[in-house]
Amino acid sequence: MNNRLVDKTLSAPITVTWEITTKCNLSCIHCLSSSGVKLKELSTTECFNLVDQLAELKVFRINFGGGEPFIRDDFMQLLDYANSKGIITCVSTNGTMLDEKLVDSFKKWGEDNFFIQVSLDGASKESNDRIRGKGTFEQIERVVKLLSNAQMEFTINTVLTSINYGELMDLYRFAKTNKAKLRVSRLRPSGKGKENWSELSLSREQMENFPKFLHAHDDVLTGDSFFFLTSASRQSLGLNMCGAAKLTCSIAPDGKIYPCPFLQEPEFEAGDIRNETFSNIWNNSSILDLFRHRNVDACRSCYRLDSCHGGCPAVGYYMSKSLNEPDPECIANKSTKFT
Amino acid sequence: MGSIIKLSPGVRVRKEDFGLIFYDAKKSDICLVRSGDSVLPCHLDGTYTRESLISMQPVVKQKSVVQLLESLQQKGLVCEQPLG
Numbered sequence: 001m002n003n004r005l006v007d008k009t010l011s012a013p014i015t016v017t018w019e020i021t022t023k024c025n026l027s028c029i030h031c032l033s034s035s036g037v038k039l040k041e042l043s044t045t046e047c048f049n050l051v052d053q054l055a056e057l058k059v060f061r062i063n064f065g066g067g068e069p070f071i072r073d074d075f076m077q078l079l080d081y082a083n084s085k086g087i088i089t090c091v092s093t094n095g096t097m098l099d100e101k102l103v104d105s106f107k108k109w110g111e112d113n114f115f116i117q118v119s120l121d122g123a124s125k126e127s128n129d130r131i132r133g134k135g136t137f138e139q140i141e142r143v144v145k146l147l148s149n150a151q152m153e154f155t156i157n158t159v160l161t162s163i164n165y166g167e168l169m170d171l172y173r174f175a176k177t178n179k180a181k182l183r184v185s186r187l188r189p190s191g192k193g194k195e196n197w198s199e200l201s202l203s204r205e206q207m208e209n210f211p212k213f214l215h216a217h218d219d220v221l222t223g224d225s226f227f228f229l230t231s232a233s234r235q236s237l238g239l240n241m242c243g244a245a246k247l248t249c250s251i252a253p254d255g256k257i258y259p260c261p262f263l264q265e266p267e268f269e270a271g272d273i274r275n276e277t278f279s280n281i282w283n284n285s286s287i288l289d290l291f292r293h294r295n296v297d298a299c300r301s302c303y304r305l306d307s308c309h310g311g312c313p314a315v316g317y318y319m320s321k322s323l324n325e326p327d328p329e330c331i332a333n334k335s336t337k338f339t
Numbered sequence: 340m341g342s343i344i345k346l347s348p349g350v351r352v353r354k355e356d357f358g359l360i361f362y363d364a365k366k367s368d369i370c371l372v373r374s375g376d377s378v379l380p381c382h383l384d385g386t387y388t389r390e391s392l393i394s395m396q397p398v399v400k401q402k403s404v405v406q407l408l409e410s411l412q413q414k415g416l417v418c419e420q421p422l423g
Binding site: 010011012014058060061088112113115221247 | 349351356362364
């Protein structure tokens with residue numbers, strides 16, 4: 001991907017991450033959204049209106065998350081509506097509310113238009129349940145079998161932590177056995193992840209060894225979350241830099257727009273869909289503009305700057321309260337401080 | 340006879356000031372192409388043949404459009420389908 005073209009403001013994001021609710025039936029200790037926080041969530045009509053705007057702008061894909069999206073009574077209606085407008089949808093779910101009937105109903109959208117990610121945070125009951133709560137391993141195992149038997153293409157999403165790091169191979173095998181892809185996401189110190197950062201974050205040694213695993217298993221997905229670790233072939237996928245405000249942005253349950261789901265702090269609020277159009281926020285927000293032109297001084301002389309653009313602003317921000325700090329978990333910059 | 344040129348299955352495209360953005364949902368692959376106004380999303384909806392797409396360009400641009408289409412095909416973003 002030509003990063004210089006991305007530096008210009010696109011007419012609209014490529015994808016948006018939409019946290020449709022903060023409500024959740026689980027209480028995972030690394031959750032980015034501090035699920036349970038009460039917000040005045042967008043109504044069905046407001047959601048439909050926003051989908052209309054995104055469709056008009058030709059946003060390719062909505063990644064729905066939460067909270068647990070399926071906890072909203074109107075969520076299937078919303079998926080239906082977004083798909084009818086030609087937008088690809090992807091849902092990140094804890095899986096606990098899925099049953100055979102619901103899984104079967106996903107098929108109507110077609111495999112190129114609908115994607116589902118189920119969260120699993122350990123290959124064993126002990127590690128997963130320590131993070132996601134008692135009894136969840138068995139529930140997720142059931143859902144994985146359900147999706148596999150239904151011949152759905154799906155992804156198992158694991159947030160890499162010190163607790164499950166040693167089970168990566170087993171998670172990979174579990175996904176393979178169930179005809180799923182494994183996606184490994186990076187832990188961010190936001191939401192509850194902030195409270196439990198010191199317990200859950202990886203050591204430098206673990207972070208340095210993780211690329212070897214990725215190199216040996218090219219079919220493992222990482223999204224953009226490990227951009228400073230990615231091999232050349234992964235970089236060519238265009239996932240080698242933070243896409244916040246350039247390729248994507250985040251919609252909160254109450255309609256507020258942020259550069260990314262990990263930076264839902266008042267100081268990063270780019271706008272409110274209840275007060276202005278999405279297009280106006282995307283094109284005119286000074287917050288989004290700040291992220292588009294973010295430069296990290298300490299990274300200027302780094303040989304990888306053109307690839308990673310300074311790493312994850314969210315991790316940098318939560319660790320230092322500044323957007324001008326390098327990603328503290330960067331393994332190329334030896335001066336960065338791991339916890 | 341010729342063949343029509345169209346987006347590969349699962350690939351979407353949109354116009355930007357600099358040209359086109361392609362998005363492959365399955366691979367989460369994004370491709371930004373500096374193509375100006377020579378090729379538009381509507382040209383890839385399966386109603387144009389390769390030949391018609393090239394011949395509608397000014398002569399000076401035809402070579403670059405040929406190269407562009409070849410490159411997009413190599414990347415798997417567009418495909419050709421024989422007519423008839």
